[in-house]
Amino acid sequence: MPIFHLLLCSVVIFFVLYAPQPMLAQFAEHFAITPAKAGLLMTVTMLPLAVAPIFYGLVLTRFCKLIVLRNTMIALALCCTVIGVTQQFELFLAMRFIEGLLLPAALTSMTGYIGQTWQGQCLRKNMTWYVGSTIAGGYLGRALAANFATWWGFESFYLFNAVLLLVLALMVKPTYNKAINQAPFTSPRAYLKPLKSAKLLRLYGAVFCMFYCFSALLNYLPFILSNEYQVKDPKLIAWIYSGYLVGALISMVTPLLSKLTHNNWQILTTLFAIYSLTLLAMQWSSLSFFVAMFTLFCACMFMIHASAAPLANELSTANASITNGAYVSFYYCGGALGTFVPGFIYQIYGLAIFLISLLFVCMFGGYLVLQNQRTGSETQCGV
Template identity: 55%
Template structure:
């Protein structure tokens, strides 16, 4: 199956995941709910993403991944239509939870197919393309949703997504997949990498990283509204461009690594900048805020791009076990970060919100720094 088709599937899947984020203020007003409650539209979707990859990994050991991909995308398209017509916020949450169950099936099927069909340099090249597609989907999902809400209606964007998902699903040829003959793994084996303290600290640092990232991007519309009086969905969508610019800046990671002699030192430095950018976000200048936000996003992508392969180097467990645990910690941080900071900003204000993120980011920095000190006399770096 053409890699371009797989990448399109990934992009529109991430449209579904992130489209509600710039619209949270719209949903809060439309359904008469609080800031924290509207933020739960993201956290309730990420919660299954923290658990489901483990079970889907086992499922795909005995089933055709493209077959699952095809029907999961059709189901996701159906939930997009349902999302438009639900009459109350509770059913909106239920629909997002169903999407959260379907999304990891699609993402696991995509990576399973790429991992099975490509080897060596082709595997690395196409996995890099897949990661790039997730960034593109995350950015344009937010930006287009905001612009559709401003120029047309947020519902119209969901019609576009549903149509695209349906067309892509129809074009998938399920007969191109060769069945995986590897023996099925026990779910208990997914916990084995956690027995290594160095790896556990890395996972916990990733949890802290994505907790802060999800919190800021989830409540960005409310921050822009309350701190800078920006309520136009179109302007909010363009400010999310810092996410995309940050992703481009993160391409300098290989160049920066040339000046730092191991991965732990690099992660320590980037985590320090990540923490500092959070403090700078507590400003009254929109230009400074956007600059700090762009730097914040760049640091997140640099940490993510370094931590994911480093986990595979450190772990002696099977690749699926290592990456399953990584994804679980990553999206658990995202699920919690999408909700609990909303309570802080709602009841204690923006300054308390920033302090909360800064403290948690410092925890991640301390975990990484401890690995750095431990790895100075070893090859772990």
């Protein structure tokens, strides 16, 4: 499968995950529900993403990854079609949960295919491009959904997305690998055992903290903009998410950071430090400054993600599907909690305490990476 086709699939799949986010305040008003309940549209999708990828990683050691990817995209297209023709919040929520069960199959298929097909610097380059495609998909999904909702209703975007998913899925041409299909059965414990490495678990923990903070801020950004800065227009909120896109462009240069220093843990520690400082700086009550810090916050998150994903593959001795399945699980476990728990903090204590709570989580993630940096030179390059 050409990497360009895989990247297009990634972009459209991430439309599914993030499309509701900029419209959460609008959904809360439309369905007469609280911000925390509106946030469930993201939470119910991310909860399966927190636990299912390891299971899918085990499954994908036995099945063709491209077949799983194609069938999953067709199923996602059906879910989008149902959302596009319904007006009931409960059915909308149910479809989001089903999408959450399907999405980890697609994500683990794509990352597992990259980890299995390419090695060395080519792996880093293609994994970075993959991370960039997820960022582009997240941004475009938010921006297009908000604009479609303004002009034609949110249902129109879901129908449009269903068509894109179906077309790209039918273009996937699986390649059958007999060596994989005929591999001897190995117990799940044997597959998971290599993940017990302390350095790898600390890296996964840091990724959890990273995405917890990111999901929290992006999920409640519409409410922050509306309540703190009186920005209520969904189109304007969608354009403020442009900081997301700037971060995507910056993350493309992440592989060049290894030319400045061969200590990848040092790179991650520095990025976490800047990530933390942006959360601290957002306390200043200025919309333009908040947007600038939000943009830097996004850039740091994407660069951490683009550094950590290939590093996990280089560091792990487990099967590529298992390594990436565990990575996705830790990543979205943080995301699921980040879309829900901080909502109560924001509702009860306000923006300042909300940001401080995220700061502590972010600092703990930086501490985990710093521990890896101090363990010795053998971990510096991820091997």
